[in-house]
Amino acid sequence: MQVLVPFAAETPKTRLASVLSDRERSRFARTMLADVLAAIREAGHEPTVVATAPLAADGDPPIPDVPVTVDERPLTEAVDARLPAATDDPVAVIMADLALATPAALERLFAPDADVVIAPGRGGGTNALVVSHPDFRVDYHGASYRDHRRIAREVDATVETVDSFRLGTDVDEPADLVEVLLHGEGRAPSLLREFGFELATDDGRVAVTRSSAP
Template structure:
């Protein structure tokens, strides 16, 4: 089974602009990418990073890079067009573990999908040659419908680690609370800490 990790290499994570400068967003995105790559490798895959531009940071020898500057949906669908069974994992899942990958690929379903907390699609494994993606809006529901239209069986993996992607400043609290890897270390080194002053857990920068 092929494995893909889409990655926005230019101007990543713009919704983190209120708390991170452009160079910091780029650095944090690369840290999360490296973490996901290493986790996918630990799950016995040799991932291909599907990047919008060339990545200058070195990747592990087991990983490769394909540059495709198309929008996410078009780039992933081009890879799916040959019908090869494929695992797709987003690059901003800092809590991801190898066991989560095993859960995705270990089912008998034609499509196994991990939704994000906001209704997106954070990872999926497809064995259905006709399946295609549409990442706009509530893509988890869209992908379930697309699979049904293909006559494919669907299984959902309900996992906090798979569901936690990093898009908004509030998402960083999940990394500080539940993370134990490079992304959490980067945030701590950058001066971030939990903020519980308003009753709801958030983050602040020292």
């Protein structure tokens, strides 16, 4: 099985700009990527990063020794170009911002015997999927989970949905940092604490505060 990890190497995580500086966003995005790659390897697979630009080998944090392919096309086109033809092995696509991903959660994704296996994200997105049907193609625009189920029906592919809190939590908005601090098991929560983030429950709901400005 090929395991692809798309990564937006340029201007990553722009929706976190209100709480993280440009440099911090880059470090945080690379740290989440490193955590996802480590979880994939611990689950028994070798990942390939599909990046929108070259990744500096001396970046912070360093990216593990994995193949990196540069593809400047939008996500849908870059993934479609790598999905299986009739004789190819299955292809898994795991997003790079799944900071809560663990080997056990990924093993649940890899286990089902279906033509298309989908781990949906919040809000209708697709955070991870495994494709073995030669006619299936992706569409990451809009409510992609719904669209991927429709596309699977159109090509007579069997579908299984993996209901996973860890794979369903992608980190895009400042509120998502709560989940990283509460449930993260990799380096991402440690980096947030280094930046000065901590949990706060003053209003009866869990939020994050920061001891210093970005």
